[in-house]
Each structure stands twice: as structure tokens, then as C-alpha cells.
Amino acid sequence: MWRSRGVVARALGARGRPRGTGTARCSGPAALQDLAVPNGSWSAAMREHYERLLRRTADGSWRRVPSYRNGLDHFPAAAKRGTGTRLFLRSTDTEGAGFEYVTFVHGAGNRALCLCQPGPYLEGHSGFMHGGAIATIIDTTLGTCALEAAGSVMTAKLSIDFLAPVPLGSVVLVDGGVDRRDGRKIFLSCQVRGAAGDTLHAEATALFIQLDAAKSPPAACLTP
């Protein structure tokens, strides 16, 4: 399975790339765009909680994680690897239609906070976020946290309790962290709450495996 630190780091895209715009590589001719910043689709609540979390970065204890359309865009060395793919959470072009999200990680590792406003294209039950979309933002948040804590990682197990539906257009906060480590095993957990802390929507546990950077990357993909 995934053995290359580079491959995993590119996919999770949590660090290794300066923020802001720059010369496009994998995303085509347009300037590289960091999507983890406010846009016109963000609700007042999303902006308010974003500003609140952003203030935590002032003393350097927390860091906002940039997010690009393609996971490869996070890493300059990945330029030659462009495949026309897109990071699953950034597959929707229309602002506000899919995942609007921004992740903050604690400078010392071991904790990540992801603010997410699910758009109308993430529907499962009528008017609510699909369970798979909830799983996606959980996997991404815990993956970012594990990457911060241990470098190259992969998800080995993910277990989610769905407790209350997440309304489309609401704002939730995924609060995740590393519970313990056992060799190459990293055990994490998180809660998904309304950003105001009022509703507990889901709880999850996960096991990530720290990868051996010396091993080969997986076989080339069959991207159509």
C-alpha cells in the first residue's frame, strides 16, 4: 500500500507549501488558489468562527492549513505528477456548493480543528449532509492531524457514530486529536459539533499507520 512519504504528504496536503498564490502547476494555467479562505458563499456564522480560530494563530501556537484544488499543488516537487485529478473535497467548482472548509492545526501537533460549511451538493437525507460527506471531512481532519504528528500516514480504520443530522448550510467544527501512539500506529478521535458547540453531530475514532518513507510508492493509477 502507500509507502512513499511524498505520495501521502501530497495527498493529504497539509504542509510543505507556502500559502497564498503562486505559479500554477497541477491545476492548469490559472494561478494557484488557496481555497481555505473566506469567499462569498461563507455565511456570517462561518466567517465569525473562522475569525475566532484565526486569532489563535497570532502567537504561532496554531497554524491555518492552506487547501488547493489538487492535492499535488501543495508540493512544488509534484509538478511532473499532474494527472488531471482533483482532491475529492475540492471537486466542485461552484463556491459554496460542496465542501467549504478550513483546517487549523496546533503547532505542537496532536490536534486539528476543521471548520466546515456543507453546501447543497453534499446531500444525503433531504436537506442534510450525506453520511459519506461527514466521513470525508472526518477522514480529512484526522488525516491532517496524523500527518502533523507523524509525517507520512495512511488511514487503516475509521469508525463513526452518527448522532444528529448536519443541516446543509450550517457550520460544524470537527475537533480531532491524537489519543495515543503505539509504534507506527496512531490512534485518533474527534467530535463533530455545531460550530457554536450546541449540537453533537458525530463522534469518530480512527487508526492511521505511519508509513515507511523508504518503500516504493504504489503502482501508477488508471485514471481515465
Add this chain to the structure above:
Amino acid sequence: MWRSRGVVARALGARGRPRGTGTARCSGPAALQDLAVPNGSWSAAMREHYERLLRRTADGSWRRVPSYRNGLDHFPAAAKRGTGTRLFLRSTDTEGAGFEYVTFVHGAGNRALCLCQPGPYLEGHSGFMHGGAIATIIDTTLGTCALEAAGSVMTAKLSIDFLAPVPLGSVVLVDGGVDRRDGRKIFLSCQVRGAAGDTLHAEATALFIQLDAAKSPPAACLTP
């Protein structure tokens, strides 16, 4: 949480609507399009396995499940509920870019087979399907199975072991079924294998709750 049989049935969209085209309601002015049929993006392997599964429907023991852009399109009575939303798995317009999938259910309930060709917009690790996308197709397949077995349902727990990466553009088969029932609890499990049966990509267990159709649907959503 979700209590309305109608709400859940619409969201899971597994039955209650004739196949083929018809008058558009929730999807806009275009004719209603069943997307769970071959299109130009399907690989030879996807078509081959689709034809193989389709032959099982000849004697009526299995049934192909139609799939529309919006979950509400499965149910004529849902016309007035259109919200501009989209079923998460059908959020990508470009054929082949997102989830290409078709589900077959056993006429007696208790088993579902979902054939899936993940497109390049579902990327997590470079060249491979995002863990959240895998969780999404699992949740959908088991939800369809639970709906077939018990009517209105909701996911309460989902636990996934990721065993081998799923290459973008490959074809996988999610083979899921009901293991047991305990009152309103429906316990299910599935395996995700390469469609040829060669690779075991993931295993999962899930708990779905049969809903009380007499209860009210959840509060109106805050769709932006």
C-alpha cells in the same frame, strides 16, 4: 433525527419511482435522467461487469436500482420539495469524473451489489480514491440494502477497515448484506473488492435504525 419514511426514502432513493426518463421536477427543466446506466466514460471492465449483473435481473430475482441527480427525483410526491440540492454521489456533472455506479438489489431484500468506477475527482492519495469517497459508496450501498430490507432507515454507525488502495479508474464491487436484525436495529456488513474479485480493498460493518414513519421529519434545512 430523521423520522419520516418519506424523507429517508427520498434521500436514499432506492425505490418508488419508475425507471427511465420522465417529466423533470427537482432537477430543473431537463428530462429526468437515470444515471445508473452505461455512458461513454465507462471502461470495458465496467460494462462487462454491468452486463454480468444485469443478466441476474432476467428472472426477477435481482433488480437494478435507478439513480437520479437529486434524491428527491425518485419520488413523484417530492416535487414540491425541490431545494436545488444534489445527491452527494451525483454532484459532478462531467461523466466519469466522479462516482460512476449502479446498484443491484436482491428481490427478497437483504443483499445489494454496487458496481463503482471512481473518477479522477475522487482523489485522496495520489492516483487513488479518497477514504471518504470509499466511505460514501459503502454508506450508500448498505443504506440501499437496509432500505430494501426495512423501509425507512438511517445510518447510526459505520466502521471501515481500509485494506488496499482503490486506483482511480478501476472497477470495484461493493457486496453488502443484512447480517441480523434486532428490533429496529439492522446490522449489515460489506466487502469492497476489485470487480474481478482479485483484491480486497475494504471491509465494513454498519448499524442502521429503522425509523418510525409516524414521527415528524427533521426541521427544514438551511441550504444556502
